[in-house]
Amino acid sequence: MRLLIIEDYRPLQKSLAKGLREAGFAVDITGNGEEGLWYAMGNDYDVIILDLMLPGIGGLKILKQLRAKGRQSHVLILTAKDTLEDRITGLDLGADDYLVKPFAFEELLARVRALVRRSYQEKSPLIQIKDLRIDLTTQRVWRGREELHLTPREYALLEYLAMRAGQTVSRAEIWEHLYEFNSLASSNVVDVYIGYLRRKIERPGKPALIRTVRGRGYILGAQP
Amino acid sequence: MRSLRARLLVGVISGMALLLVVFSIIIYTVFRRALVNQFDASLAATARILAASVEYEGDEIELELDFQKMPEFQRVERPAYYQLWRDDGTVAARSPSLGTDNLLRLEGSLGVLVFQALQTGSGHPGRAVALKFRPKIEGRDADQQPANQQPLTVVVARDASGLHSNLQFLGWLLLIASVGTITLSFLFAVFVVRQGLSPLDSIATEIASVREDDLTTRIGTTSVPEEILPIKNRLNDLLSRLEDAFKRERRFTADVTHELRTPLAGIRSSIEVALTRARDTTEYRVVLSECLAIVENMQTMVNNLLMIARLDACQVTFRQEQTRLEKLVNSCWRCFSDKALERGIIFENRVPAEMTCESDPDSLSMVLSNLLDNAVEYTNEGGQIWTTGGQADDCVEITVANTGCQLTSEEISQVLECFWRHDSSRTDTGAHCGLGLALVQRLIRALGGCTTVEVQNGGVFTVRLVLPRPAKS
Structure with missing residues (x-):
């Protein structure tokens, strides 16, 4: 899943990016309001973490413009402003969540995961496709009774496909949701990782979970 | 006396009581005199009738009195008395009511009435009048009376308890009327004062309703009397x-x-x-x-x-020391020179080498460090920072200026406030949280000087410090 952090305080920006990347998210960072708006308009982020007091354009203005242009990314406001009016204004302008600084990183992570689930209309933190089970909270995967050990990159790919289970997902979409803005990887990296993933989750003799839809992309768990 | 109400009441009531007492005394005295004069006049008339009724018949004295016309000298109940003396002191006649008793013989000049209060034999208060006169000689006309004839003295006394009870009644009447008036006035005054001071009570209630967590309330929203208006206005100003x-x-x-x-x-x-x-x-x-x-x-x-x-809170103490400003600026700059070099900023210290300032060097160093720190932070890359110094007879002026300022003149008026930061300079919260200039302003003020900031064309931001120069003794 791909996140955007718009936060001008560098130490916080750095530690958030590090923590979220380690939790398996692709994270873009900016400390400037105008740049943040430009990023948010140009990419389909799953969640945007937005500070309110920013140089350039303020956080609330960014939010207003995003919603005015119809961007559907979930926005979590992360700010030191803690009054009731601030929270109400933020949420009423179209934010999906509000967290006051200082905060526990685990809580931020849980809120981000919840927003991601909401992006894909997935209420349960446990996804089951045939005998494949994915625990979105602990990021563990089982095929039948056997636990599968995936690398963070493989897990992220599987999670994205599982969130959109039954739908055809294009390479470009996978690329957009799993790779950061200035990532050096090329787009055929998606095919390589699909290969790795297949090797780990498919079992001989059982029907394939990931199918290739020629010319369009991949589909996880759809009935033929 | 603390209570305004009590003070007003006591003032009004005691004034009224004093006036009432004075008027009562005057009324009593006037009435008393009138009644006593009236009583005395009737007494004197009786004495004159008695005197006219006395005649000498040779050496004998004859009193021709018709007791039927003057029954008071005979009656038992509160009688009147008279007694007649010859000049040698012997009693010539006395009223039947006296029996064998004597009245007090009052001395006076011939033809002059002398009055006196006394007690009658029955113990009642009475009044007496004495008249010394020369009685007629029977058979002679008034102009034939001999001049050397022996005078007689008649004393007439009468019970005056009627007069006294009238006066007593008047006294009581005045006393009761006064006390009643004072009591009623007191009650009335209490009512009037309470009514009059009720706006104070309502203001007090309004003041009591002001809560420390809501100071937006104002006092005297309803109409208040003119006298309380200044208090109300001052209180509202205070609020x-x-x-x-x-x-x-x-x-x-x-x-x-x-x-x-x-x-x-x-x-x-x-x-x-x-x-x-x-x-x-x-x-x-x-x-x-x-x-x-x-x-x-x-x-x-x-x-x-x-x-x-x-x-x-004025809790900082300063020492006074001659400080060479150019050296001080240079030593403060040392902390920021690396960062300035990194950002390609050129620094120039234009403070004259010989310029000194008598002030607290630690505070001045803190002020200059803050200003230079700000300057290095907000100057454009490759920009310029410079300091200048100048002095007049009574003050020393130091300026710190830098290029690359994007503030408007409206924003300039806010830069000295705590935590104020321009939007574009908000990066790195914590390192520059908008306290530096506020601190500079307060320090310079505490040192007796003043701080001004301005932005000139081309984005040159200047902070000007003016410090007083102690007069040379």
Whole structure:
């Protein structure tokens, strides 16, 4: 899943990016309001973490413009402003969540995961496709009774496909949701990782979970 | 006496009581005199009738009195008395009511009435009149009376208890009327004073309803009397000032909280992220040094806040020392020269070498460091910073100027406020949290000087410090 952090305080920006990347998210960072708006308009982020007091354009203005242009990314406001009016204004302008600084990183992570689930209309933190089970909270995967050990990159790919289970997902979409803005990887990296993933989750003799839809992309768990 | 009501009541009532007593005494005295005069006149008339009724028949004295016309000299109940003396003191006649008793013989001149109060034989109060006269000689006309004839003295006394009881009644009447009037006036005055002072009570109730958490209320929304208007207005002014002060205080607290929250969030998330998994020593070291940098910035901020609070409370003491300003500027610049070099900023110290200032060198150093720190932070890359100095007879002027300022003249008026920062300079919260210029202004003010800021065409931001110069003795 791909996140955007718009936060001008560098130490916080750095530690958030590090923590979220380690939790398996692709994270873009900016400390400037105008740049943040430009990023948010140009990419389909799953969640945007937005500070309110920013140089350039303020956080609330960014939010207003995003919603005015119809961007559907979930926005979590992360700010030191803690009054009731601030929270109400933020949420009423179209934010999906509000967290006051200082905060526990685990809580931020849980809120981000919840927003991601909401992006894909997935209420349960446990996804089951045939005998494949994915625990979105602990990021563990089982095929039948056997636990599968995936690398963070493989897990992220599987999670994205599982969130959109039954739908055809294009390479470009996978690329957009799993790779950061200035990532050096090329787009055929998606095919390589699909290969790795297949090797780990498919079992001989059982029907394939990931199918290739020629010319369009991949589909996880759809009935033929 | 503290109570306004009591003071008014006591004043009004005691004044009234005094007036009533004075008037009562006057009325009593006038009436008493009139009644006594009336009584005395009738007594004198009786004495004259008696005197006219006395005749000498040779050496004998004859009193021709018709007791039927004057029954009072005979009656038993409260009778009248008379007694007649010859000049040698022998009694010539006395009224039947006297029996064998004597009246007091009053001495007076011939033909002059002498009055006196006395007690009658039955113990009642009475009045007496004495008249010395020459009685007629029977058979002669008035103009034939001999001049050397022996005079007689007649004393007539009468019971005056009627007069006394009338006077007593008048006395009581006046007393009761006075007491009644005072009591009724008191009750009336209490009512009037209470009514009159009721606006004070309603204002007191309104004041009591002002709560410390809501200072927006104002007193005297209903109409108040003219006399209370100034108090009401002053109180409302005071409330406005208090409200402003509380607002400032709340905003300051909110600003402090806000400014501490962001670095705290930085420290917390850095540590929490570091603890999510086992890492090698170098990674921990990086996180720790980042946290240390944040803590150092927070410490600077807290120190500045403390200094501002102390300056506001006048708890800072200064020493006076001759300081060479050019040297001081150079030593302050040393801390920022590396950063300036990094950003390609050129610094020029134009303060004259011989210029000195008699002030507190530590405070001046803090002021200059803050100004230079700000300048290095906000000057455009490759820009310029310079300091100048000048002196007049009574003051010393130091300026710190830098290029690359994007502030408008409206924003310039706000830069000396605590926690004010321009939007474009908001990066790196914590390191520059908007306290530097506020601290500079307060320090210079405490040193007896003043601070002005201006932005000139081309984005040159100048802070001008003017310090007083002690007169040479």
